[in-house]
Amino acid sequence: MPELNRLLKNVGLPGTRQMANRVAGQTEIIDLTLGQPDFPVPQAVRDRVMQAVDNEPMKYSHNRGMMELRKAITDFYKDKYTAEYEPSDEVIVTNGGSEALDTIFRTIINPGDEVIMPAPVYTGYEPIVTMLGGTAVLVDTTETGFIPTAQKLEAAMTQRTKAVLLNYPNNPTGAVYPKGTVASLVELFKRHDIFIVVDEMYAENTLDGEHHSFTSYPAIKDRLLAVNGLSKSHAMTGWRIGWLLGSAEMIEKLTLVHLYNTLCASMPSQIAALEALTGAADAPAEMNAAYKERRDYIYRRLVNMGLETVLPEGAFYIFPSIKGYNESSFDFAVELLEEAGVAVVPGAAFSEYGEGHIRISFATGMENLEEAADRMEKFLNGKKR
Template structure:
């Protein structure tokens, strides 16, 4: 009865990341630098707020868009941090993680045959959601452009069927972000186009030498822009599953309909935890960012000494590296596991434009990273 399954679902592939994880799961003594989540615990004051919400029986359904106090906290947080202004009553939706925010946005704006432009390599979660909504992903090769999706590249890939441009920055898997000037050029390019901009800014609190600039600051494209963010990376709350979506009121009211029938509302307990994170934990990410910066610089120095092709990441906690070899990313990753007891994510999990690359996460202790780099160095010396 397989033919009865929705063809959009039937044709989806299991994530290349998951395939690799399954393959190496039972390998012994393998040091993994694969995980894309903070290695810090959720702050204690946030956990205590969640416990209080349970004790106070705040465990019922909430407003579909999220508890009002949290939406006001999100508005204040985004205004204070990124100078973007959204009405908490009508322009903010609390979601079940950033992934659900992306899903309900695409299901709201995409119709069958619409094209969605996105950079390659890129986080593998976008393409399946585009296809499930009936859209067609149009990957843009950014490898010769410092892994940046710029206005010039967008222009070259625009057609009459283009409905949306996805801007994930800082990027998973490259850690590259966009500057104010680059964002201004994109805003100017798309200002007169009937095209949505979906900006995934989930790593906004983990940007190092420069400030994070939200594309929501450009008034000329505000009416066509959707900002995605959340507390997973900023407050080490991946399992709490709280994201948020900011968009103009005319658009949010339609996205909210999809959200309502999809999940009703995000977990009440997690919402109260997020409320604490965004009010009393406004700067909780600073200690994490300081640690990640130290780790990034350490790994970068080791990689450069090994003459490995790499672009220094601006944020997040990933390196996207290219080793001298003739193997596919998957074959190389398996060889590293077998011969060096080191697990890195195959680059082709992030689209075909990641072929030949590997993603290395530095969301690990310096001690673990040192061991991992030692194993990589020994592997290369043995080649």
């Protein structure tokens, strides 16, 4: 067997998948590992695609995506965040947020470069950087409510820092950055010549207050790369559709990387995305009403169980501490699964800074959450602290 890419040795299956694979097909288990909405795709989106498949040619689009869709995306950013992006040359439609992230890092990373990431951190980032010969530099946010501070990010910067990668609402913690945090980070980024990559995949799933986007700050536009998509907002995980925004100068380069990977995003999904942004713009608010009810319920139950828990203000995850039990998050999660039939993701899946926590997804119905909380409470009552 010829040798494979050596950098692959440093990459394994994400911890989230490992746990989900363990419970797949076991009906008696309540699965709270899920990283995807449990709602159907909005009807208007499905209708539009069915009609398009029958009547439209579905050839390749422009490498950066259909013009109408790019315009809908830049209009959305203008309306929501007063962000000025040109549909012609400041946006690329991608095959999901994942492809957007991959395209960004393949465009900016040279071997030896460092990317600063607040942690606990989404499982999808570090492998991309590692596979390019770069290094993820994790910054602990556990002492500050899972929100990074400008001081801590600055302290992690070195001559090799190429970018900072931020994600909020956050997976796995549900943390949302207040406006003051975003403003103070903008001031920091003005002083350092690095890229700012922001993953806003859960922006539409902000449950309290509003999302404050870095795209609202023209002063850093030349180095800002923003990722978003419809996987979470419109329950369209399997449709693989997202986008990235950047300055015209950056998008020119990013387009090369994107096009030699995939030519263009899937056309049926581009048509679906256009409908989602124009004809189903209210879908996230409807889902959020349910997420909020579930979030409040599970938060209350976890606190009553004596678990230290930060109230998540966005996404559909809650990240309680299990530090009182003096065992690894992996052992805790396996016991919870085997003894109580509740599957969660061990916090260690999200880096060493997630250790001592578990991630519970509330992208599941209230009945499931109630039963899971009852089972978990019984499990904890029988456990030594």
